[in-house]
Structures are given as C-alpha cells and as structure tokens.
Amino acid sequence: MDPVTAESLTAEMPVVDNAPEHPDPEDDPAYRVFIDSLVYLPPEEIERVRAAYLFSEEAHRGQMRLSGEPYITHPLAVAGAIAEWQMDVEGVVAALLHDVMEDTSVGKSEIAERFGRPVADLVDGLSKLDKIEFQSHEEAQAENFRKMLMAMARDLRVVLIKLADRHHNLQTMAAVRADKRRRIARETLEIYAPIANRLGLNKLFRELQDLSFQLIYPMRARVLGRALKAARGNRRELLSRILEGIKGRLREAGVEAQVFGRAKSLYSIYRKMLDKRLSFSQVLDVYGFRVVVKDVPTAYLALGALHGLYKPVPGKFKDYIAVPKPNGYQSLHTTVIGPHGTPFELQIRTEAMDNVAQEGIASHWLYKDSEDLGVDLQQKTTKWLHSLLDLQSATGDSTEFFEHVKVDLFPHEIYVFTPKGKIIALPRGATAVDLAYAIHSDIGNHCIAAHVNFKPMSLVDELTNGDRVEIVTSADAHPSQDWLSSVKTGRARSKIRHYLKAAHHDESTALGEKMLNQELRALGVAASELPVSSWKNVLRDSGNKLIKEVYADIGLGFRMAGVVARRLLAREDAPQPTDRPPAALVIRGSEGMAVQFAPCCQPIPGDPIIGSIWKGKGLVIHTHDCPAIRKARHVKPTKWIDVEWEPEPGKLFSVRLLIMVQNTVGVLGRIATEISRSGTNIEHVNMEEKRPGVHTTLRFTVQVASRTALARLMRSVRRIPEVARISRDQGLTA
Incomplete structure (x- = not known):
C-alpha cells in the first residue's frame, strides 16, 4: 500500500554507489x-x-x-x-x-x-x-x-x-x-x-x-491560466486607470497608503465558475486591490474616500477589523463598481494587519518585535487547538475525529451575539444547538429552546449573521438524536454523540437488568438470592469485568437473558420451562434509546405489544398484529418476547391517522380545531389527492397518551359532518 500521506515521495529511493563519502x-x-x-x-x-x-x-x-x-x-x-x-x-x-x-x-x-x-x-x-x-x-x-x-x-x-x-x-x-x-x-x-x-x-x-x-486538473488549469493572462492584457489599461484613480483619490483625502493590484488565484476563480455555473467571461471580479495604511482610523477614512470615487455594491461590505475572523484576519472588504461597470474588490487594512493577513500565526516569529501583533491570533489559535484536545477526549475513533475536525476547517463564518454582547463565530448554517455547545458543553446538553432577536425559535433552525441569541436551558433536558442531522460544528456533533452513547449504555444496562430479573423469576429465583460465586463464573466465562457490563450486553441484544439466567443457576443445559405462562416484560415507554417503538405500527399504551432484541439496537416494540413482522415471528419465534405497558406510562406517543373527508372549503381547519380542542398535539399533516374528486384523504400525525385517548379523539373527529371515515394508519414497512 502506498504511504498514506505521501509526504516524502520516497516510494522508490535508489542507492547511489558513487556518491562522495563526505561532500562539502x-x-x-x-x-x-x-x-x-x-x-x-x-x-x-x-x-x-x-x-x-x-x-x-x-x-x-x-x-x-x-x-x-x-x-x-x-x-x-x-x-x-x-x-x-x-x-x-x-x-x-x-x-x-x-x-x-x-x-x-x-x-x-x-x-x-x-x-x-x-x-x-x-x-x-x-x-x-x-x-x-x-x-x-x-x-x-x-x-x-x-x-x-x-x-x-x-x-x-x-x-x-x-x-x-x-x-x-x-x-x-x-x-x-x-x-x-x-x-x-x-x-x-x-x-x-x-x-x-x-x-x-x-x-x-x-x-x-x-x-x-x-495537479488534479492540469488541462483546466492551463486553459484558465491562459484566459487570465489574456484578460490581464486586454484589461491592462483599465486596471492601470483604476490603480491611478485609487491613488489619486487617497492623495486628495490626505491619506498615505500603499496600493497593490492582483489577480485572484486560479483555484478561487475556478470554484466561482463551478459554484455559480459561470463561464470565465462572466466572472467579472477576477481582480482585486489592496490598500495598506498606517492605522485603523486611516483605514476607515480611506474607505469613505474610495466609496466617494466608486459606488459600493449593496450587501458586499464586510468589516473584519471590528469583528476579526477566527484566524485573526482583519481588513475592510468592499466590492465597488469601477469604470465601464466592472466590479472589483477593495481590501483596506493597516501594515500590521497586512502582515498577519499574509503569514497568519507565523507572524508570531516574523514580527516578534511588535508586542501586540498577533497576540489575539495566538489566543484564538490556542483556543482552537484546545478544542481539538476536547474533541479527541470525547471521540475515541480516529475516523469520527477526522470527520469532526473537517467540519470545523470549512467555516464560512457567521457572527452571532449572546445577550451580554459577546461575539461568537460559527460556520454558515449553524443552529442554536451549535451556539449552545460553543458556549459550554453543559449548556448544550441541557438546552431546550432559543430566543433569536427576542423571538422564540427552534433549536435546529439556521442562525443568520448578526442574530442575537439567548439559549434557554433546563436541568431535565437532554440532547436529541435528531440534532445530529442539523448541527454544523464538530464540537457539537462530538458532544452530542458522546452523550448519546453514554445514555444509550446506561439505559441498555437498566433494560438488561430488568430482562434478566424477569428470566430469573420465571425460573423461581430472586436476583438478590444469587450467591457471589454464580456471578464470578458468568463474568469469567463472558470476559466481562463488571456485572453492569453483562446487563448492558443483554440490553443491547448481544446476550440472551435466558441463557445468562440459566448459567447463573448452573443450568445452562436445562430446557426452558414449558408449564409456566410466559413472563411479560413491563415497560413505561420512557426508557430512552434502549427501547425503540417501531415506526411501521407506532404502538401506544393499550395496544397488545411484542418486542424483539436486535444486536446493538436494544428492544424494538411492535404491536401484536403489525403486518411488517408477521413473517419474522414465524421464522425466528425465540427472538420475540412478550411486553406489557405499565399502567401509567406518563408519556406521549406519535400515531398516524387517515381521515377521508368531503372536498369542502375549511374542512382542514375544522378538523385541526377539533383535534386541538381535545388537548392533542398535531405533529404533522399532509393531503393525498390522486385526482380531484368528491373526497380527499388527510394524513395526520398526532401525539396521544394511550389507546383510550386515541379512541376518544377519533370519536370527536368522526362527529364532524364532512368526515367520511377515520382510521389508524399502520404501515407495512418496519
């Protein structure tokens, strides 16, 4: 296999016999x-x-x-x-x-x-x-x-x-x-x-x-390079005119400055053509000009003078002096319209900022005589490097760590404000969850809501530049698996995964203990009566060090509770009792990730239910009559266990409803009002209409506490005159 990073290019290094023994x-x-x-x-x-x-x-x-x-x-x-x-x-x-x-x-x-x-x-x-x-x-x-x-x-x-x-x-x-x-x-x-x-x-x-x-696209690079060279020749007079115009206006304003012009890099032009689907002739702003002044007040003075010479393009001004980039970059950026309607970019900054702009953190060594230069950059870099150590400690897998850091290496920043006025840089597309974790892990782990510009906003909605964001937390709140699909920062992704893994393990441990105790009771033994020697034998044979690890393996589906129970009683070869009613596992429905409710049939309290242990997933609950599992129950009957609801589970469950209605004005509103009046939350609604007709089928996803509550809701909706039929939707796909 080739060297992975190919840094040395020494795949073949022939030895030269006649090399001088001690060359000078x-x-x-x-x-x-x-x-x-x-x-x-x-x-x-x-x-x-x-x-x-x-x-x-x-x-x-x-x-x-x-x-x-x-x-x-x-x-x-x-x-x-x-x-x-x-x-x-x-x-x-x-x-x-x-x-x-x-x-x-x-x-x-x-x-x-x-x-x-x-x-x-x-x-x-x-x-x-x-x-x-x-x-x-x-x-x-x-x-x-x-x-x-x-x-x-x-x-x-x-x-x-x-x-x-x-x-x-x-x-x-x-x-x-x-x-x-x-x-x-x-x-x-x-x-x-x-x-x-x-x-x-x-x-x-x-x-x-x-x-x-x-190296990747040699032909494209050559063609683009020739086009850029030709454009430079064709526009030489225009570029000289712009350069002299900038210098002249700055002299009139009494601003001492150095002015430089340069073409944008080949790759940046290529990316712009690719991203915006433009030909080279359509990319007008391939040139930029840099104005270097002595201090910050002069930079703003130069900006005003040049905006008086060339009209600025609305929305194209960025003040990276007041709000530096995370990599320490500071400059004023503005895009203006030059002669003949040609847009070009102006960058205005001080000499110290120009040094940092070119050499970044290396300016620490290059310009060490300047005490203040790069100090802020060093602090930001140190903070970023420490965040890498945090990511590493939370992520044991190298590939996952690699993924998290790559996310942070492509920032395209936005800047948001905390209620105290602190500015925080986030990647474009970041959410309030990203911000919460950027502030502190505990805030991220316990955030429940966000107020953006003083208005309530979903935690997973994208933030925009300049938003004022307040994070609301609760001690009872915990990260959601759904957040992983919306967060943009590696830190947030890593912290969420770390929490979910730990929570999943804890929940699986509790479920495994519950399942093992059930099996022991069926064999006529209480878990508290087991001698220590029984557990020592099981731990020795399983390779686990702790009893909790055995519980976790059972809850995650890696071990069968019945096998472990009989091994504890030294009866691993004994047949499963047949003269007892099968013990049912009692669940509340709030066990977390260790117990999952199948999306095909969406079981709710009151439904007869059955569970199946899947390796790595834990216990998956279906209704007894779920069409999706009919075949699987016959093929592997030992894989399934009876499950019962605890009398008062105390949780809301999602259910899909199919409602056939007459096509009349306002019927959707009347149904939604009736559902809300019953105290039921509507999660989602859509309409199926294969072709215009007398009737339309509406699909509602609602949250109910039990089968009884669902029955009451369906009776209320059925009383609406326009409702022809209402039924529970239990799909065929697991």
Whole structure:
C-alpha cells in the first residue's frame, strides 16, 4: 500500500554507489542560500543548524527522490521555508530532520540525545504511522491526521513544518505517477489548505490550492491560466486607470497608503465558475486591490474616500477589523463598481494587519518585535487547538475525529451575539444547538429552546449573521438524536454523540437488568438470592469485568437473558420451562434509546405489544398484529418476547391517522380545531389527492397518551359532518 500521506515521495529511493563519502555542503548553492537566510539567529544556534544538516545529509545519503535529486534537497527546502518565517532554531533543526525517523534507521532517542528532547518530539509528531496495520486507506489517513493535530495542539511548529513539507512536495511531483499526484492533491485541498487558512497563512493557503488544482486538473488549469493572462492584457489599461484613480483619490483625502493590484488565484476563480455555473467571461471580479495604511482610523477614512470615487455594491461590505475572523484576519472588504461597470474588490487594512493577513500565526516569529501583533491570533489559535484536545477526549475513533475536525476547517463564518454582547463565530448554517455547545458543553446538553432577536425559535433552525441569541436551558433536558442531522460544528456533533452513547449504555444496562430479573423469576429465583460465586463464573466465562457490563450486553441484544439466567443457576443445559405462562416484560415507554417503538405500527399504551432484541439496537416494540413482522415471528419465534405497558406510562406517543373527508372549503381547519380542542398535539399533516374528486384523504400525525385517548379523539373527529371515515394508519414497512 502506498504511504498514506505521501509526504516524502520516497516510494522508490535508489542507492547511489558513487556518491562522495563526505561532500562539502558549502559546494551546494542551495545550502549557502539557506545558511545566509539564518541571519536572525545567533552564531551558536546557526552552528546547531549546520550540525543538523550534516546529520540529516548523512542519514539520507544514497537516497534519491523520484525526480532524481539527492533526498537531502527536500528537507533543505522545507527548512528554508521555515527560515523565511524566522522560526526558532528548534523548528529549523526539526525541519531538517523531519524525515529521518520515517525513512532511515535513526530513532527518536538518538535525535533527543544529539539535538534535545523538544526537537525529537517535533520530529516524532511529523512522522507517519507506517508500522501500524490499518483496515483501510481512510482509517490510516484519519489516524495520521489525528496524530498530527494532537502534536500540533502541543506544539504549533509541527503543523507549520508539515505545511511547508506538503508545499514543497506539491512543487516537485513531476516524477510521481498521475493517480498518486491526484490523490495527494485532493488530500491537500481537503485537509492541508484549510488548516493553512485556519491559521491565517493566506499566501500559503492560496499556493496550496493553486498547486493542487494544477495537479488534479492540469488541462483546466492551463486553459484558465491562459484566459487570465489574456484578460490581464486586454484589461491592462483599465486596471492601470483604476490603480491611478485609487491613488489619486487617497492623495486628495490626505491619506498615505500603499496600493497593490492582483489577480485572484486560479483555484478561487475556478470554484466561482463551478459554484455559480459561470463561464470565465462572466466572472467579472477576477481582480482585486489592496490598500495598506498606517492605522485603523486611516483605514476607515480611506474607505469613505474610495466609496466617494466608486459606488459600493449593496450587501458586499464586510468589516473584519471590528469583528476579526477566527484566524485573526482583519481588513475592510468592499466590492465597488469601477469604470465601464466592472466590479472589483477593495481590501483596506493597516501594515500590521497586512502582515498577519499574509503569514497568519507565523507572524508570531516574523514580527516578534511588535508586542501586540498577533497576540489575539495566538489566543484564538490556542483556543482552537484546545478544542481539538476536547474533541479527541470525547471521540475515541480516529475516523469520527477526522470527520469532526473537517467540519470545523470549512467555516464560512457567521457572527452571532449572546445577550451580554459577546461575539461568537460559527460556520454558515449553524443552529442554536451549535451556539449552545460553543458556549459550554453543559449548556448544550441541557438546552431546550432559543430566543433569536427576542423571538422564540427552534433549536435546529439556521442562525443568520448578526442574530442575537439567548439559549434557554433546563436541568431535565437532554440532547436529541435528531440534532445530529442539523448541527454544523464538530464540537457539537462530538458532544452530542458522546452523550448519546453514554445514555444509550446506561439505559441498555437498566433494560438488561430488568430482562434478566424477569428470566430469573420465571425460573423461581430472586436476583438478590444469587450467591457471589454464580456471578464470578458468568463474568469469567463472558470476559466481562463488571456485572453492569453483562446487563448492558443483554440490553443491547448481544446476550440472551435466558441463557445468562440459566448459567447463573448452573443450568445452562436445562430446557426452558414449558408449564409456566410466559413472563411479560413491563415497560413505561420512557426508557430512552434502549427501547425503540417501531415506526411501521407506532404502538401506544393499550395496544397488545411484542418486542424483539436486535444486536446493538436494544428492544424494538411492535404491536401484536403489525403486518411488517408477521413473517419474522414465524421464522425466528425465540427472538420475540412478550411486553406489557405499565399502567401509567406518563408519556406521549406519535400515531398516524387517515381521515377521508368531503372536498369542502375549511374542512382542514375544522378538523385541526377539533383535534386541538381535545388537548392533542398535531405533529404533522399532509393531503393525498390522486385526482380531484368528491373526497380527499388527510394524513395526520398526532401525539396521544394511550389507546383510550386515541379512541376518544377519533370519536370527536368522526362527529364532524364532512368526515367520511377515520382510521389508524399502520404501515407495512418496519
């Protein structure tokens, strides 16, 4: 199987027999340029880098990249990129050594001994899990991603080196076979480019996208590149006119600024064409202009001056200075109409903001002399990284963790306000449940309602930019399985799943205990009379450590209660008694996820019911006469157990009603009024009309407490003159 993340491109590394035994690094121009770029480090630290280079060169000696170059050219290029960010000496040394543990016989202990424990930890975080057996490529990818993000949460330098590593590999993929190129490029678009964006590394983000686009769709990239080049030539006069117009208006307003113009990236243009189904000629705003000023007041002054020159497009202004993006990005964005009706984007920001906009979290090293620069970004990044640790602790499965983090890497943010005025960024499409979990896990687990802009709103309705949201909680409220289909953040999804798994286990344990006690009573024994030795034998044979685990297995359908009961009595071979009436399991209907009510027949209190244990699902309840189970009851009769309702279950149950009515004006309203008057809640209603006629069939889903309550409701509706027939709808599909 190919290496999962393909970072080293060393699927084949031929050994060169005639390589010099001790080549002088000073003979390599790339090495000299790299060493010259380390002027920001003190001399003694540069010597540590030299030693790391020699160690890496010796470890990789004889290995060649698929391109035919000596392998050392790759770690040297990665370290050079890291040096451009002026990272500390440990980061540069780790970049030089990032592949030695993976591709050579060098171990972590040797790196720690020679270059220190911090460097060894960095290199270990960057190494792939190539010694673990995985069931699939997806599982391996997820596990590698989990390891990288956990290492990144401990030390941000891990992901910066990883991104530089991926960037250089994408630049040097000519010798890699086409299918592997495309796979690595897609992985970059899906994972690494969004991480770069999340960390504010916008320049690297755009380059990763464009390189991946060119590798996945080389022909499309070439055609689009030629079209963009031609457009630049055709519009050169227009672009020069806009540039001079911006500079002139700013001078008139007394604003000192630098003005830059650039074409948008190939991939961003391609995505716009794809998403909006446009041809290249229809994408008008392929150029943008950046205005860099000295301070924030000047940025707003420049905005006013330029809005006086070019008309702004309504709804296209965004103030990321007042409300920064989660990755620390700050700027004023506005789209205006230029000469000849050509729209273009203007970005206005300060020099410090421009530094962060280009290099993101890496500006921490690049501009360390500025005390305030990047402080807010570092705090936000730290918070995000800690949230990854929370996700990891709540999610044991690597693939599930991978899914949650991918959700958070594609934010397209909206900003909502808490009642105290705190601004919280959420992904577009997020709900009040997402917000509740973003504030605190306990608020998410106990939220029951939301007030959006002072009006009641469903917890699962989408929020919009600028909403003021108040979350209402209750100690008795718990997460719903239905929330998983509507939430957008990985944190909310992870916390809901974690809670439901724990609740399901607890409920299944209680159900299993109940079922086992029933079987023991049928055998003439009370559970309290069992000696400890009986349970010891069962635990030993089952492999469980706790009695509760046996109960849970029974409740989840992994063990038969009758078998466990007879084993407890040392009567595993004894036949099931035949001279006793079958004991019925008593349920309330409020047992939670351990007891499920079949959607085909929708049983309610008062219906004769029967249950079936399904592995992993628990007890599924049907009515005795449910058509969907008629065949299954005869094929596997031992799988079914009699179930009875507790006299006062105290819960509402959903029931479908079919009502045939005369086609008259207002009949739907009269029926709905009668149902509401009886104190019954209407969940859903629709109308079936195959062809216009005298009668129409209405389908109502209502909530009732029992079969008796349903009968009263049906009698009330039947008295309406327009109602021809009313019946309970019990479908044929389980």
